[in-house]
Amino acid sequence: MNKEKSETKTIKHLSSKDIGMSDPRARLKALSDQGSNVEMDRNIPPQRYYRSGVEMIRMADMYMKDNDLEHAYILYVKFITIFVEKIRDHPQFHMVPSKDKEQNQQTLRKIIPKAEELKKQLLEQYQADFEKYLEDAKEREKIEKEKLKQEELEKLREEEERKNKQAALAAVRAAKAAMSTVVTSPEESKLKKVPSIAQKPLISLSTDIAAQTSKEKRTPTIDRSTKPSVLMSDNLTLRDIVLPTKLMHNFLMVAFGNTMNNKETCGILAGKIERHKLVVTHLLIPEQTGSPDSCVTHNEEDIFDYQDQHNLITLGWIHTHPTQTAFLSSVDLHTHCAYQLMMAEAIAIVCAPKYDETGFFILTPEYGLDFIANCRESGFHPHPTKPPLYMEAKHCKMDVTAAIEVVDLRRK
Incomplete structure (x- = not known):
């Protein structure tokens, strides 16, 4: 229960884009939508689709060997969408040889459970990514708060130093004014010395900045692009x-x-x-x-x-x-x-x-x-x-x- 509250509090600090990209089920749905977004072109003979289906599965198997589960899943969903939902509506579907249809059905019987198993794997992977993302978000929030705190303290120090400088300058001006108003005779000047006011040495601006810099604590920098790379992927980007x-x-x-x-x-x-x-x-x-x-x-x-x-x-x-x-x-x-x-x-x-x-x-x-x-x-x-x-x-x-x-x- 406490963990759920903590995660909910952290999510409030994430942008809507971040949430959409990192939520496990939203990411999985985006992949499914990408695979199922298939439009049948009636000008293309259905035999061409059946041929493309063979290459689609071949390519998906290559992705699986390369551990590229996302691209494999997209192709499996696309294959299922074409040959379960779409192909029968093609006006030339009746012209497809029966042997091609039978081979396609055999492939479907293997691919459908394979896609379901891959879907579970991806959901587990996305859940792990999401939990890691939440942890990173908390850390970034902590760093941000520390940075703001340091900035506030720095402002207070600067304000205090400014007031001290103003007070020192005011004291110097007062001392000069007092010296200019005192009148003594030559004899008194021999016997008396005008009391001097101890003057606080002024610190030059360059010296002041150097001292200030040396006192500063190094605050950690924030890299706002530290989200996992898979969360930043762009579905419109074409592979080379x-x-x-x-x-x-x-x-x-x-x-x-x-x-x-x-x-x-x-x-x-x-x-x-x-x-x-x-x-x-x-x-x-x-x-x-x-x-x-x-x-x-x-x-x-x-x-x-x-x-x-x-x-x-x-x-x-x-x-x-x-x-x-x-x-x-x-x-x-x-x-x-x-x-x-x-x-x-x-x-x-x-x-x-x-x-x-x-x-x-x-x-x-x-x-x-x-x-x-x-x-x-x-x-x-x-x-x-x-x-x-x-x-x-x-x-x-x-x-x-x-x-x-x-x-x-x-x-x-």
Whole structure:
């Protein structure tokens, strides 16, 4: 009972933001909401969702091995939301092969209890974090009170010294006034000496400050950012995607023939998770048909089989603009939407060799992603330009030492 009162008293000194971020159940709910906030795009075939589900679980398992429980839990919740609540509403759901549905159901039977167990672990971890946060808040409050007390004492000392200086100055002025009013004859001056008033030596300002500083006790400084790092995390922050610098050069070499014939070429960026970063390790070139302003892939099962065999996840895509600059067309925007809905960090790279340009893009998370997901137009069509639908992918990091494996799956 006393502990509850003490914690309640401490909470009063926390901001509403701190409470929301540190309360265990509020934090867990925020994770669940992030995972369940999934919108189905009816323009994306349901088979693509089933394929993405396979990669989703693969990625979640990677997170579990890395002890990144939060990202694993988000992916498990997203998987459950898609395949328990959403997928049946897709207009093409009846076209999904029965074997894919059965495999998905088997995965669900494993994932649902796994997610429940992970939920308990996270709640225990958040409770421990919260108790530690309360202890830190009490300590910060204690330090703050001590600092205020020291500041008040310092003010009193300064006021007392100011009064003492004023009194000393007043005494000096009085003594000078008294000396100027005393008149004596020459004979008296020989016999008497005018009594002098003992004068308290004045302390210079610089000396006074030095003395004052030496008397000060060192008061502990307060670091207001001492909350646990997990409480300060920003859900909108994208993890870095590490790209080998030679990726673009190697891709342009593969695409050279098509580029010379004014045809687009595309490839899939695949890789893995390493220390909370997404690392592109493979460039997969699928069977495809190109035109001056588009590229259509075929036999996508070849890509899926290769990724399954090598335990790779999809991190985005890359394509050329043989005669145009580096930008995302309306068709490109819809193509990339499918990637970014499955992974927020997924990128679209556009290589424009004629203009020696390379663009690294994502749909704007606060506007473009939802807009394109809800757009029912197909083919090339106009979109509003403001607010912007896409932006530069600033979470891309180039690595000159990283290797890239190019896998050409085209049947020649």
